[in-house]
Amino acid sequence: MSIVVETPAWALPRDQSVRARAAAVVPGGMYGHMTANAQNMPPSFPQFYDRGAGAYTWDVDGHRYVDFLCAFGPVLLGHRHERVEAAVAAQAERGDTLSGPSERMVDLAELLTETVAHADWAMFAKNGTDATSAAVRVARAATGKRKLLKASVAYHGANDWFTPRTAGVTAEDRLNIVEFAYNDVASLLEAVAEHTGDIAAIIVTPFRHDAFVEQELATAEFARAVREAATREGAALILDEVRTALRLDVRGAWEHLGVRPDLTAFSKALANGHPVSALVGVDALRSAAAEVYVTGSFWFSAVPMAAAIATIQEAVEIDAPAVIGRAGSRFKDGLEAAGRAAGFEVALTGPVQMPMLNFADDRDKKLAFAFTDAALRHGVLLHPWHNMFVSAAHDDAVVDEAIAGVVAAFREIARTA
Ligand SMILES: Cc1ncc(COP(=O)(O)O)c(C=O)c1O
Known part of the structure; x- marks a missing residue:
């Protein structure tokens, strides 16, 4: 052949x-x-x-x-899903970007805290990068520490420290990023040891989904080691579910491993194609989340929130x-x-x-x-x-x-x- x-x-x-x-x-x-x-x-x-x-x-x-x-990723239920588009049309009739949030913001936060196992609160933005960036800021505000540990190559967004392309970015922007190898406990522990006392957060995706290489599920050993290291360091464990949202487990992608993060960033499928992202977190980080300044002109738009509510409800109902x-x-x-x-x-x-x-x-x-x-x-x-x-x-x-x-x-x- x-x-x-x-x-x-x-x-x-x-x-x-x-x-x-x-x-x-x-x-x-x-x-x-x-x-x-x-x-x-x-x-x-x-x-x-x-x-x-x-x-x-x-x-x-x-x-x-x-x-x-x-x-x-955003299309979870199919393009132009009837239930989602009906919710979108109904909210659009009333208004989208208003002079403050609509009640949909609270409805959506309640739904997410009921659905996601570790979530005690939720806040909203537009893109995945907004949510991962806000997560890092909350972690730094809560801990007063600087370093952010991430798996090498792993994509977490397009901001100055996550972007995979370095054009227009300074070395200083990336000074506080420390990399380890996904699923490699020894490399994780080495990175932790090197920066112990100054680690604000460990950010990780539920499985390894880097481009060009075979995908790899997280081992239970690795997920537990990430959790233990974050707890030991007093750092936040951020699960980046931007890409996996609602596709693997609506309660959280590491529930089957018995590992719960402190913060989860969701986007993409959250509203079946409508632009909204969410950062959810545990009570211990609530006051830091209230303190940080993260916002945007369109972050309170009601239509995508109505779409997210319908999408999550449908995702839960149909499993x-x-x-x-x-x-x-x-x-x-x-x-x-x-x-x-x-x-x-x-x-x-x-x-x-x-x-x-x-x-x-x-x-x-x-x-x-x-x-x-x-x-x-x-x-x-x-x-x-x-x-x-x-x-x-x-x-x-x-x-x-x-x-x-x-x-x-x-x-x-x-x-x-
Ligand atoms: C795991 C992960 N995190 C963050 C992002 C950034 O999301 P966005 O492109 O919506 O800013 C992506 C986008 O592909 C992603 O896959």
Whole structure:
């Protein structure tokens, strides 16, 4: 068996013309968002999308795809979910950005403190970066300490100390960041020992979901070591659930390990695509959270909060992690079997709700690029180097349609020698 990795890209005339317009008026034609930037993707990938409905999305050239990107996480229940959009419309009728918060802020805080096991309070912002940055500020205000321990490579946002790109950032901005290796207790303890007495917080994601590498679940030993180290140091344990919100466990992603953080940052799926993020925390950090200055002109908007309430209620009622888990397992089994049948050693790694595509011996991602490129032409939107997302709208029929698409894509990139 030999592998043909050069497959013909298809034409995206409208996408090309919008890209040309963007190049003239938007820096680089696309700022940030490396994961959705078509420059970093195989040639058939669209840059611009027109709409979404349920488990499907359409590019500006009118191609329909089964969407396994789900806006990189925000779409939990399916695009334009009826219950969420009804809540949005009802709140929009009354007003969105008012001269103070609406009652929805309190409703949402009550719902989150009822739902998330460790949460005694909640405050809100827009993006994940807002929530992780606020978490760090609360931790520093509470402890009077400076250092922030994080896993190397782990993404926690786009601010001056978390950004993965250093353009425009000074070394001083990152002075208080200390890195350890995810799932490596010895490396964590070494970092703690080196900065003992000056550690404000340890921030960690529920599992390792770095781009380009296989995903890795947190070991119970690692999660407990993080908890113990934070407690011993009097530092805050911040769980960064920006990406995992509502997909793994609505009570908190480390509940199954018996490990509770002091602060959790949520965003992305919290409002099924509407812009709101949340920082929740324990009572011991309540007064520090009341003291820090974190705000924004749109942080009290009522419509996204109404969307979040409907999303969380629906996620709890249908048990979204289980529903999405079943869909994710069906897709994983189907894709891996299709790959094997076509002669490829391929796996979807990590939680089935947020799988990462991984071909064996494919360090340069040549196979992943060829396969995801071909999958587009068979109606399936996948990602070659970032984790993907399954939604509750991916029912059996949709998943089977996607599996038929990936069977055809594998056939397209494989030929018998
Ligand atoms: C784990 C994690 N933390 C923080 C962020 C930052 O969130 P946002 O892009 O909404 O600022 C992201 C975004 O992808 C993320 O995945």
